[in-house]
Amino acid sequence: MNIKYVIFDFDGVIANTEESNGNFLAKAFNEYGIRFTKEDMYRLIGLNNSSELQGILNRASKQITMEEFMETRKKIGNTYENSKIQPMPGLIALIVYLRDRGIKMAIATSTSTKLIITALNRMHMLPYFECIVCGDMCDRKKPDPQVYQKAMEYLSAMPQDCIVIEDSTIGITAGKNAGAYVIGYGGSGIKQNREEADLIINTYDQCLHKIIEILNGCDK
Structure with missing residues (x-):
């Protein structure tokens, strides 16, 4: 070589960052009464795929748009800007x-x-x-x-x-x-x-x- x-x-x-990313995501999903599991976190590792996020959002009792969810994520913060x-x-x-x-x-x-x-x-x-x-x-x-x-x-x-x-x-x-x-x-x-x-x-x-x-x- x-x-x-x-x-x-x-x-x-x-x-x-991955566990911290999962914790921030869990807080965002919790705003809509959705439990974000370890299995969800593992499935999302390495991905930047809105369809996977939308699949989790579909568990909510009411319809949630991706735009609404992303705004919630922005308010909650993220690993890169807001954590050690x-x-x-x-x-x-x-x-x-x-x-x-x-x-x-x-x-x-x-x-x-x-x-x-x-x-x-x-x-x-x-x-x-x-x-x-x-x-x-x-x-x-x-x-x-x-x-x-x-x-x-x-x-x-x-x-x-x-x-x-x-x-x-x-x-x-x-x-x-x-x-x-x-x-x-x-x-x-x-x-x-x-x-x-x-x-x-x-x-x-x-x-x-x-x-x-x-x-x-x-x-x-």
């Missing part, structure tokens, strides 16, 4: 190592640009990334590879030169469909099927060691 680029998902990879948010343990050490080796980095996420830029600013992480591709910049969502293909295009990268780091089943599929080597990261603690990944790790210390092995293999 001739690794020149690493592309990160955001939620559950850069920051452990910090990088995953060990992530900064990995990023610094990659940067020092001249490897370019990007983010490819289904979450909206406004929220991702806000979160990265709060964590002082924007300077690390050559490009950021968000869900509202794409017309096709994961597991479609478009978000990763756009990141590769902006990086002027060939798929075989890229590592993708993902935590969700559909994100891993998207990375594989884009032609990248995919690392399935389990550090968020959310159970996901990561069997399709080329490599499965649970900490960024493990990830750093594996990437060092891969890069040393490239140098031989």
Whole structure:
């Protein structure tokens, strides 16, 4: 492998947002008497799909429009702007190592640009990334590879030169469909099927060691 680029998902990879996201969603659904379950949260991980949200809204005793629900969500707040948010343990050490080796980095996420830029600013992480591709910049969502293909295009990268780091089943599929080597990261603690990944790790210390092995293999 001739690794020149690493592309990160955001939620559950850069920051452990998924449980917090679920809690904010639960508060919004509760406004309409809807119980938001763990199964609902797991099903939504990695998705930016209004039809899934609408399916949950259909449990309400009265009809609720998506516009009404989104306004409620806005009033309640969100993880990226309103909660404590910090990088995953060990992530900064990995990023610094990659940067020092001249490897370019990007983010490819289904979450909206406004929220991702806000979160990265709060964590002082924007300077690390050559490009950021968000869900509202794409017309096709994961597991479609478009978000990763756009990141590769902006990086002027060939798929075989890229590592993708993902935590969700559909994100891993998207990375594989884009032609990248995919690392399935389990550090968020959310159970996901990561069997399709080329490599499965649970900490960024493990990830750093594996990437060092891969890069040393490239140098031989």
